Amino acid sequence: xxxxxxxxxxxxxxxNGEDYYPRVFEAMGQAREEILLETxxxxxxxxxxxxxxxxxxxxxxxxxxxLAVDGYGTADLPDAFISAMTxxxxxxxxxxxxxxxxxxxxxxxxxxHRKIVVVDGERAFIGxxxxxxxxxxxxxxxxxxxxxxxxxxPVVAQVHASSKRLMAPVLDPPSEVRPxxxxxxxxxxxxxxxxxxxxxxDIEACYLQALRAARQRIVVANxxxxxxxxxxxxxxxxxxxxxQVTLILQGQPDMRWVRALSRLLYNYLLRDGxxxxxxxxxxxxxxxxxxxxxxxxxxxxxxxxxxxxxxxEANLLIRDRAFNQHLHEHLTSLASEQCKAVTLERMIRGYWxxxxxxFIGFHLTRYFPRIAGWxxxxxxxxxxxxxxxxxxxxxxxxxx
Numbered sequence: 001x002x003x004x005x006x007x008x009x010x011x012x013x014x015x016n017g018e019d020y021y022p023r024v025f026e027a028m029g030q031a032r033e034e035i036l037l038e039t040x041x042x043x044x045x046x047x048x049x050x051x052x053x054x055x056x057x058x059x060x061x062x063x064x065x066x067l068a069v070d071g072y073g074t075a076d077l078p079d080a081f082i083s084a085m086t087x088x089x090x091x092x093x094x095x096x097x098x099x100x101x102x103x104x105x106x107x108x109x110x111x112x113h114r115k116i117v118v119v120d121g122e123r124a125f126i127g128x129x130x131x132x133x134x135x136x137x138x139x140x141x142x143x144x145x146x147x148x149x150x151x152x153x154p155v156v157a158q159v160h161a162s163s164k165r166l167m168a169p170v171l172d173p174p175s176e177v178r179p180x181x182x183x184x185x186x187x188x189x190x191x192x193x194x195x196x197x198x199x200x201x202d203i204e205a206c207y208l209q210a211l212r213a214a215r216q217r218i219v220v221a222n223x224x225x226x227x228x229x230x231x232x233x234x235x236x237x238x239x240x241x242x243x244q245v246t247l248i249l250q251g252q253p254d255m256r257w258v259r260a261l262s263r264l265l266y267n268y269l270l271r272d273g274x275x276x277x278x279x280x281x282x283x284x285x286x287x288x289x290x291x292x293x294x295x296x297x298x299x300x301x302x303x304x305x306x307x308x309x310x311x312x313e314a315n316l317l318i319r320d321r322a323f324n325q326h327l328h329e330h331l332t333s334l335a336s337e338q339c340k341a342v343t344l345e346r347m348i349r350g351y352w353x354x355x356x357x358x359f360i361g362f363h364l365t366r367y368f369p370r371i372a373g374w375x376x377x378x379x380x381x382x383x384x385x386x387x388x389x390x391x392x393x394x395x396x397x398x399x400x
Contacts, residue, residue, distance in 0.1 A: 003190050009153030010185030011318055013298070013326060014127065017135035020148050021047060027119045027150075028054045034064045034177045036118040036163040040073040040111065040300075041130035044081050051131045052085055059089035064175070066167055068382055070112040071097030073130070086387040093170050093382040095312075110196055113311040115148070115300050116163055121179030124151045124159040126191070126316045128223075128287045128300050135285075141252075144285035145334075149298045149316055153184035158191040162314065170384045188319040194301060195312050203301045203315055204308050208234055210291040214243045219331050220289040221248040221279075224302040225262045231303060232265060239273040248335055251278025270344040277339035287315070288327065296324045 014020045028035055035058055042048045059065045067085070069077070071094045086092050095112035117125040127148020129135050135144050151159070157179035164175050194203045204227075211218060211234040218238055225247065239245040247269070249262055266276055287303075290296040299315025301307040318324075 003158055003192070005188050005190045005317075005319065006153070006155040006158065007188045008183030008185065009151060009155045009187040009189045011187045011189060011316070011320065011323055012150045013323065013330075014125075014129075014148045014150060015330065016137065016144075016146055017047065017129060017133075018137065020125070020127070020129045020135070020146075021050070023150055024117055024125050024148075025050060025054050027117070027123050027125070028058055031058050031063045031119045033120050034066075034118075034175060036066050036116070036160065036167065036175070038068045038112065038114045038116045038163060038166065039130055040070045040113050040115065041132055042069055042074050042077055043130075043132040043134075044078055045133040047133045047136070048077075048081070048131050052081060055090050056085055056088040059085075065090045066093070066163075066171065066175075067091065068093045068095060068112065068167055070095050071383075072111050073113075082385060083387060086385055091170070092385045093167065094385065095382055097383055110310045111306070111312070112166075113300050113307065114166075114193075114314040116159060116314055118156065118160045118163055121156060121160050121177045122152065124156045125149070126151065126159065126300075126314060127298055128285055141282060143282050145279065145282055146285040147288050147298050149318075151189065151316065153187070153189075154181045155189040155191065155316075157181060159314075159316075162191055162193060166312070167382060170382045186320070187323060190317050191314060192297075192299075192317055193312075193314050194307070196310075201308075203299075203313055204228065204231065206297070206315075206317060207231060207289070207303075210289075210295050210297075211235060211238055214238050214291045216292045217244045217246070217328075218289070218291050219246045219248070219328060220303070221284065221286045221331055221334070222289070222303045223250055223283075223285045223287065224304040224307070225249045226265070226305060227303040228305075228308060232268060235274055236269060236272045239269075245269075245274045246331075246335060247274060247276045248279055248284070248331060248339060249276065250284045251280035251340055252283055266342060267344070270342070276342040277335045278342060279334060279339050281338040288331070290324050290327050290331070292324075293328075294319050294321055294324055296320070296327050298327075 055065050082092055115127055125148055129146045129148045133139050135146055137143050160179045192202050192206050193199045235245055287301055288298050296318040297315050301313035301315050307313050
């Protein structure tokens with residue numbers, strides 16, 4: 001990571017769509033010059049339609065709107081949904097869209113998984129929340145538990161520059177918005193990214209540094225937990241030296257194989273005193289963590305091979321006691337009231353038949369970064385969709 005920590009920011013935790021959507025839609029509705037938006041998923045549901053209307057309204061009043069979506073996560077968005085935006089002046093870009101083969105999507109790896117919004121270079125939103133109704137409680141039992149932050153202050157310039165870099169090939173003309181650098185609070189923060197170029201391991205490295213420095217407590221709430229060997233080792237080592245290490249993981253997963261993989265690692269961690277809680281209220285989709293009483297992170301990066309070795313990700317690192325305490329109180333409540341504790345006694349039942357799988361899972365985490373290098377790193381490209389092209393239903397052509 002080569003970006004410096006920046007002081008003078010305000011950072012507010014937003015929990016689930018109930019907090020996030022009103023705030024981010026309000027910010028877009030107040031935009032005067034520019035909206036830069038990156039997301040993995042937009043669905044054609046009540047949330048996606050609200051986003052669509054907010055962006056159309058902004059474009060019609062002269063705001064420059066640049067929307068980048070992932071070609072895998074948003075592959076099923078209807079043509080009419082997109083054309084309504086492009087015809088109003090929204091600039092719609094798809095990251096690495098690929099045609100289906102025998103009905104199957106082929107762009108499985110190296111996805112645009114970031115969730116970032118920057119409005120007028122003044123306000124930024126970073127987290128794990130997509131634009132879909134399943135981030136709202138009224139969706140039902142499969143509504144996701146997730147997090148984001150709203151940021152003001154000098155660190156917004158880092159977020160703005162990051163989005164500009166990603167969209168540079170399709171920004172014509174280039175963005176001329178100059179982010180505000182005036183202080184907005186007392187929080188120190190820095191944006192940390194993962195890409196397939198100069199920042200391949202930045203997010204993992206920041207986690208490792210924080211875990212090694214931990215002296216009191218570590219709390220990690222992560223949806224897809226299958227990290228590399230080094231992260232596992234540092235969690236275990238922290239517990240061994242007396243740090244209270246708590247993991248909040250999926251207990252009611254949206255993909256059952258995710259929990260199965262995570263559980264292959266439980267024995268290794270439980271034996272050295274790591275506390276594991278499975279969140280059972282609804283699917284956990286969050287990617288947050290805190291260390292001791294000051295360091296926190298909120299972002300898009302899971303602790304799994306896709307996020308740590310393939311995807312484009314973005315997390316905000318935060319140094320602030322008040323924010324850390326607020327997040328700690330929330331996660332502690334989550335663990336005590338809506339989770340089931342996982343015990344070593346429970347996990348060693350049937351150990352004899354799971355032992356080979358545990359061995360394979362453990363060594364897969366150890367060697368996966370090397371395995372990932374065997375996969376080709378395709379071009380990180382954005383395809384722009386023009387109104388006349390969308391009328392022909394063609395998402396897979398455009399300006400690169």
